[in-house]
Amino acid sequence: MDQPVADSPVAASPVSERGRSEAPIRARILQAIFERRLHPGEKLTEERVAELFGVSRTVVRQALARLAQDGIVEHQPNRGAFVAAPSRADARHVLDARAVVEPEIAASAACSCSASAVGRLRRHVAMENEARAAGERATLVRLTGEFHIALAAAAGNPVFVRLLTELQALSSLAILLYARGEHAACPPHEHGDILAAIEAGDSELAARLMRAHIAHVADEMDLSEPPERRLGLAEALGLEPGGLPGRTGKPAGRSRRVPAPGTGG
């Protein structure tokens, strides 16, 4: 009942579609990230992925290379492929890009969205509400992410769809690392409100609501940089004057890409 949106590029293929294509592997990995089942920094062993999908390692390498191009997978010399762990600066860049692109998408959908596309989006929002009411968190997180991609599809621009697929995957990874508390999904009602503006053909309102929505998503994350000065071990452990660092948010150690000192991210 919570089928992914039909034209969503993250819709995973059934097992029967296993074969030589890298696309189903990529779709599964993206979906696992959207559902927060694959976490930043998790290793993606080529042999194991090949075995699970019944494909050659060459096909797995192609899938991982595509994901690496989009910044979703990182290759580490002599260590293999890992799910990317975006830094706070990466997360801010992703949200900045979304704040520019997504109001345009909402405005464009308000101008061009067909009645059938609006109907699909309405059903999608209804599924989000069902998942929210049932407390199905993983499903809710995936559906709220897919709403943004579905909107790009409704706006009728395939470039927006590809861009949003990448930005959503990176957003999911950033939320896993930097979410405050347990929210980590789009605030309730906002998708419905945006959709109502689109349905009314009010492009200005749709863009304004989307801009506010992205700001709310950003507010749910702690993206302030931790102190840049590196502490000695004794100081970090509170055994030396200087005391314990007043850090907030999740430990920076979970991100493997720490900005160089002095760059400000």
Ligand SMILES: [Zn+2]
């Ligand atoms: Zn949203």
